[in-house]
Amino acid sequence: MGEILSISIEGENAKIIKAIRKGKTISVSEYLTISVAEELDEFLAREPSKELFVTYDFREAFHDIITIPLVSKKYQKKIIESEIRKTTGLSQFSYIYRPVRERVRENKRVMEVFFYAVSNYAIREIVDKFYLNGKIIKALYPGVFVVASLLRDMGGVKMGITGTGLNKIIYLTDEKGVFFIRNYESIDEELSEFDIQNINMTMNYCFQNFRINPDAVVIVGNLCRNVTASTIPAVPILSKVRPSNIICPDDRFAEYFLPISALLTPSNSNILSGDYRNINIIDHLIKYATRTFAGITIIGILFIIAQAVDISKKKDHILELKQKNKKITSLYREYKKREDLLNNITPLVNFLNRPFDDIHGLFTGICSISPGNLEIKEIHVKRLGDHSYSALIKGRGYDESYSMLRDSFTKYIQELRSIKGVSISSQILDLSDRSITIDLTYRVQNEVF
């Protein structure tokens, strides 16, 4: 985590610290006190940290206890706002509030609410100085709430006294925070007799109004070292020492307890007005969007570089391939020349690849048969269709006896059947005139060239 900047404007001076937060531990690394009028602007201009915490004691702050009817939390805030407006007469303001206690008044249950309000104009006077120097205020705390946040872990109701110069503030706080504030002008910067009287008076007032007595009066910071009063208040008076989770020298803590404690102050004590909170939100959105754009740009540039390297390699590769391809042009020309040739060759090759109807098998067979005593007078072969023929064989027998004639005819038929592809359709031996008629079909035994 980076350094956190916290500034407390105390009178004419601004006390500045830089710290590192690790969990609940605050480790303070730098301390600086500058003049608000002369050096603050210059400091803000040169300071690289963009976000900071600001503590300021508003002189024109309004604080009081108001009574509101018991309503749901949804309406509570609006009623409180309306009551503050009525009480203070402010039209635009920011405020911090906390319910103090429930009471019954005129047979009605009511809620007493403590508020601390500051006009937006007063906030702007402080805050603009930072925003116009390009800074973002993460939280703006009234000084009294920052001091009170130190007393939370002490438990019980505590009264505190703080202030800048002669302006002193007495406050009452418990675990939930501040619920009573009284401003007065002291006669001395130290804790004097006059301050003790004021503490006692305030205690009486609180007892009368809230029926509450604090356990102790707690003083913080340099006020602990500057006590001139010889009397003591009605309750014990304690000095708040540096908490163990704040790591810094004790004397530094005494001097810079406000900007240091601001880092531990709860966010419900932030009095920054709605407009500045909106600016903070928009600023965050813009910041993240800008970072996203920057990220995209950087990744994009890296990608472009990677692509450029790849492109350069590919271009070299293409040049190499083109060199190799020079031979292809002449090869292609050769092929083009043969393309017409291919047009002539293709039908011839296809023609040669088709099956041929060779008939010589039939004739070789017929011619090789010895007819014996038969005389073949006529052979008539006709194409029947693709790959098949019919053949009509006519003749005459010269055997003396019919049985021999029959034998010769049968033998001739058998020999015809033995020719591959031949099937006899009909066979007639006419004994009256000894004529023979044989009808056969021949199926071509396909051959490919």
Add this chain to the structure above:
Amino acid sequence: MRYFDYLRKRIFVYLIWGIFAGVVISLNLLIYRYNIHLSEIISQITSINTNAIKIKQEIQEIDAVKRFMNEEFGIDISRYDSDSYLLIMLDAMKRDFQNAVFTVSSPQYSGDLEVLALNISTTVHNNRSILDYVIYLDSLRLPDFRFDEIRLTKENQGILMNIKGSLILPISQDQGASHG
């Protein structure tokens, strides 16, 4: 309250980075497409290289077929014309069968084939001669002889042989276009 007064600088930076990012994204798209285009070119050139081997093989095959046609059938493929080749073959047949009577009709075109109807009549004296004719005609491949009818009739002076058929030859593509 004017938020812009407070956020002016950040908005300006935001816009600048936004423009940078936009330009870089556009450049990326352009370069990416160009890169893809180069990859396609490489694959095309590589495929041309592969095809070159095939083209070389095809050229060799065409040359081999050309040689074969010339050696086997005496056909010069580069000047192939079915009309003239058919008549050359017919003349050769007439020379080989000097005793036969040839009756020829005009060539016909059927699809991508040229068909010349032919009638051969002759008188033979033995089976050997019959087979000589049949085997001779059967062995023809370019053109092919298609037997339609063979009639052998024994007469006193020998065997009268009458062969009806046709010489068939594929026409070249140029001829095919002209015969439509």
